[in-house]
Amino acid sequence: MGEFSVYRRLVSIYGLIALLIVPYMVRAQWHSLGGYQLRFLALLAVVAIFKEVFPVVRGSIAVSLSLTVYLIVFAWYGYAAEMIMSQFIMLAAGLMVKRKRNWERLAANSVMFLLMSTFSALVFQWLGGHTGEPVMTQWLPYTGYFLTYFIINHLILFTYLLSRSTFQPQLHFRGIGFDLSASIFAAFLAFLTVEVFSLWTESSRYILAIPLLTIAYIFKLYNDLSQSNYQFSVLAKMGAKFTAELELNRMFEVLTVELRKLMDYSVCCVYFINEELRVLEPVCVKANTTEYEEGMAVIQVPLGGGPIGHAALSDQPILVDRVRKRTAWNEFHHPYLVGLESIIAVPLIWENRILGVLMVGHFNAGAFHGTDLDVVTVLANQTSVAIENAKRFERSERRSIIDELTGLINYRQFDHLLHKEFHRAEKEGHPITLLVIDIDYFKQVNDTFGHQAGNEVLSQLAQTIQRYVGEETIVARYGGEEFTILLPESTVEGGFYLAEGIRSLAEQTVMTVSTLTGEQQNLSVTLSIGLACFPDQAHSPMELLRHADRAMYYGSKKGGRNRVAAYQPV
Numbered sequence: 001m002g003e004f005s006v007y008r009r010l011v012s013i014y015g016l017i018a019l020l021i022v023p024y025m026v027r028a029q030w031h032s033l034g035g036y037q038l039r040f041l042a043l044l045a046v047v048a049i050f051k052e053v054f055p056v057v058r059g060s061i062a063v064s065l066s067l068t069v070y071l072i073v074f075a076w077y078g079y080a081a082e083m084i085m086s087q088f089i090m091l092a093a094g095l096m097v098k099r100k101r102n103w104e105r106l107a108a109n110s111v112m113f114l115l116m117s118t119f120s121a122l123v124f125q126w127l128g129g130h131t132g133e134p135v136m137t138q139w140l141p142y143t144g145y146f147l148t149y150f151i152i153n154h155l156i157l158f159t160y161l162l163s164r165s166t167f168q169p170q171l172h173f174r175g176i177g178f179d180l181s182a183s184i185f186a187a188f189l190a191f192l193t194v195e196v197f198s199l200w201t202e203s204s205r206y207i208l209a210i211p212l213l214t215i216a217y218i219f220k221l222y223n224d225l226s227q228s229n230y231q232f233s234v235l236a237k238m239g240a241k242f243t244a245e246l247e248l249n250r251m252f253e254v255l256t257v258e259l260r261k262l263m264d265y266s267v268c269c270v271y272f273i274n275e276e277l278r279v280l281e282p283v284c285v286k287a288n289t290t291e292y293e294e295g296m297a298v299i300q301v302p303l304g305g306g307p308i309g310h311a312a313l314s315d316q317p318i319l320v321d322r323v324r325k326r327t328a329w330n331e332f333h334h335p336y337l338v339g340l341e342s343i344i345a346v347p348l349i350w351e352n353r354i355l356g357v358l359m360v361g362h363f364n365a366g367a368f369h370g371t372d373l374d375v376v377t378v379l380a381n382q383t384s385v386a387i388e389n390a391k392r393f394e395r396s397e398r399r400s401i402i403d404e405l406t407g408l409i410n411y412r413q414f415d416h417l418l419h420k421e422f423h424r425a426e427k428e429g430h431p432i433t434l435l436v437i438d439i440d441y442f443k444q445v446n447d448t449f450g451h452q453a454g455n456e457v458l459s460q461l462a463q464t465i466q467r468y469v470g471e472e473t474i475v476a477r478y479g480g481e482e483f484t485i486l487l488p489e490s491t492v493e494g495g496f497y498l499a500e501g502i503r504s505l506a507e508q509t510v511m512t513v514s515t516l517t518g519e520q521q522n523l524s525v526t527l528s529i530g531l532a533c534f535p536d537q538a539h540s541p542m543e544l545l546r547h548a549d550r551a552m553y554y555g556s557k558k559g560g561r562n563r564v565a566a567y568q569p570v
Contacts, residue, residue, distance in 0.1 A: 067149070067183055070117075071190035074145070078131040079121040086113045112156045120149040135191045146187050150180065234261050235378050248390045252284035255383060259360070263372050266340065266363045267296055270348075270383070272356040273312060278303050280312055280357055299337060301357075306337065311345035312357050317380075318345045319373045321366045342367040346380040350388050358383055403477040405455055406462035414476035414484060415541075421474075421488050422541040425534060433495030433533045435485040436548040437465075437502070440526045440561045442481040449521055453513035454481075457525060460511045468505055469498065484545075492533040492566055499529045499564040507562065528556035532567040 066089060074082035090109050129141025238258045256268050267287040271280035280301040287293035304313045311318045320343045340361035348355040358380040362368065401413035409417070418434070425432040439445075439461070446454040458481065465483065466475050474486040485502075487495050506527045515521045530552025538544035547567040555565025 067186040068190045068193070071142075071146075071187055072193055074121070074124075075131055075135060075142075075190070075194045079117065082121075083114065083117040086117055112153070115156065116149050116152045119152055120145045123148040135194050142187075142191070146183070150183050234258065235375065235382070238379065238382060248283075248387070248394075251383075251386050251390060255379070256284070256286035259379065262375055263360070264362070264367070265360045267292060267359075267361045269296060269308075269359045269361075270356060271301060271308065271312075271359065273303075273354055274300075280309060283356070296337075301337075307343045308337075308345045308357055308359050311347050311359075312354055315347050315349065315354065317347070317373055317377050318343070319368060319370070320344075321368065337361075339363060341365040344368050344373055344376045346373075346377050348380055348384045348387065350384045355384055355387055406459055406477050408462050408466065408483070409474070409476045411476060411478055414474070414478070414486070417474055418486060418541045418545065421486060422534065422544065425488065430489045431491050431533055431535065432544070433487040433490040433492060433531055434544050434548045435487070435495060435499050435502075435529055435531045436478065436545075436552045437483040437485070437499075438528045438552055438557065439481040440528055440557075442525070445523070445525070449513060449523075450516040453515060453521065456513040457511055457523075460513075461506065461509075461525065464505065464509055465502055468502060484548075490533075492531065492536065495531045495533060496564060496566060499531055503527045503529055503562065503564055526562035528552055528561050529564045530556055530567065531564070537567045537569070 066086075069089075070082055070086055073085045087110060090113050124141045124145040127141040127144045129138050129145070135142060238254070252270055255270070259265065259268055267285065269282050269286075270284040272283050273279075274281050277300075280303065282297055282299060285293050285296045287296060301308045303309050307318045307320050321341075341364055342362040344360045346358050348358055358376060360368070360372075360376055401409055403410045421432055439457070442454065442457070445457055458477075462475070462477065462483065465485070466473075469475060469485060476484045476486075478484045485498075487498065490498075503526070506525060508524070510522050510524050512520050512522055530548050530550065532538050532544050532547035532551060534544050538547050551565045551567040555568065556563050559565060
């Protein structure tokens, strides 16, 4: 990349030299032209500048019909006039665009147009072409001119784009075919103009600008409509994918990948709102570099802070094409966010409730336009619906595997995990221990204090056990007042030590429950715990569970309760 930067500087130097030489060439060329010809060339220059300032954009390619003007000038006045015209139009259009003046880029464009003009003219001459003569009799030289012009243009453009971290080949190659069609149309329009020019009077020739501008405008309208159709067809397909995808991380991956088909961006973020902290927290970040992605992933944006926070606070989409020019955002600085010049921030809204913000950013100023804002807004609406669907599915899935009273996994999920861990233990050759826990005299708690008190005992005891063994350990409600604990890679000795710790902790823990009279009552319970281990004491998941249950009932309950017992074969 460092070497490429040196090449860019060299190109810039040559470009500045070319721009300085142009005035001398203009003076020499213009001496041979009459006043009418100068006025007509000025008119063509205005037409070309209009087309350059309002280009048709496809992917990473700015398509313009200025080739029509360049070919007309070349066919009538030759290489020098065409080269001067292209340099003047490039410079004038570059200065008129309302963006940061990039003199290095203008110089690089100068070199590109100079190379295109020069090599195209050389190929034209090599194929026997002569300017100022009928076009139709010189179809081969003009075809060579056109192909050389087009190929050099895209070779230089592609080489330049490779140096940019934001370059997306998929978007670029999607625009080449369209540019070729547009260039062929521009060449045809130029040749047609040159052929019929001799039939016009001197005064009527000035109306040439009208059809050229009209055609350029219609062409731009057609492209905008075509782009909109393409964008919304992609959006429709994305909506179908979102509907089918019920896992949030996977859905966000689909979002960032599919968005690349619609626009070039440096970073795309999805933020969820944290009402308690009054900040937006990133839940998905996709950037062009890993460093930038990791940096953005830890940024919390305060509500009202910068365009992202303002979008959430105002409930309105925001498009900023030059962030640093907006003094309203100056109070919000961050080493990563401050590098973004163009930002689209659209709130994610569901049933009048702010879920978060979808943000798309670019390092270049003026990278996004009104159509991009419309696309991101539609996409944000689809994302909001998809997020709610995914959350509902997640809640439904959670209810299907979680016991609502204790917050532990239920027997159905435990059975699934038991078989999974058992087969893994068989395959890898490590032990697995299972504990079955029963609350002693639990019926007396229900009979004395009521079933509400019994439920509170179950809930508090479940939390106590889970905290003791850790969140990673599989603890389940087995049924009624019984719990199970699955300990992969644990021996009988390890399981016995853990079970004894749980029994002792439960005996010492005082729980507060509500009685039938509404009063608060302190009580503690004791536990009977049985355990069994694979492969020493069981050879299948069900046998492991049955043996642990038997150890609890016969070894602990029958042995006097409030104790731990390991399975003993009869």
